[in-house]
Amino acid sequence: xxxxxxxxxxxxxxxxxxxxxxxxxxxxxxxxxxxxxxxxxxxxxxxxxxxxxxxxxxxxxxxxxxxxxx
Numbered sequence: 001x002x003x004x005x006x007x008x009x010x011x012x013x014x015x016x017x018x019x020x021x022x023x024x025x026x027x028x029x030x031x032x033x034x035x036x037x038x039x040x041x042x043x044x045x046x047x048x049x050x051x052x053x054x055x056x057x058x059x060x061x062x063x064x065x066x067x068x069x070x
Contacts, residue, residue: 042051
């Protein structure tokens with residue numbers, strides 16, 4: 001219990017390993033974001049039409065799911 005909550009204070013204890021994990025998470029997040037931005041040269045039409053590379057069954061499943069949800 002000591003690691004989770006300080007007795008009587010209501011504060012949580014964040015250990016150095018917790019800070020390392022948080023920093024590592026944000027470093028990975030920023031690296032992936034940088035990679036995607038650098039790689040992405042697509043237009044809005046490519047985004048909404050998925051580059052016209054989807055199979056018929058994916059489009060059919062999307063239409064089916066849209067109809068079920070409405």
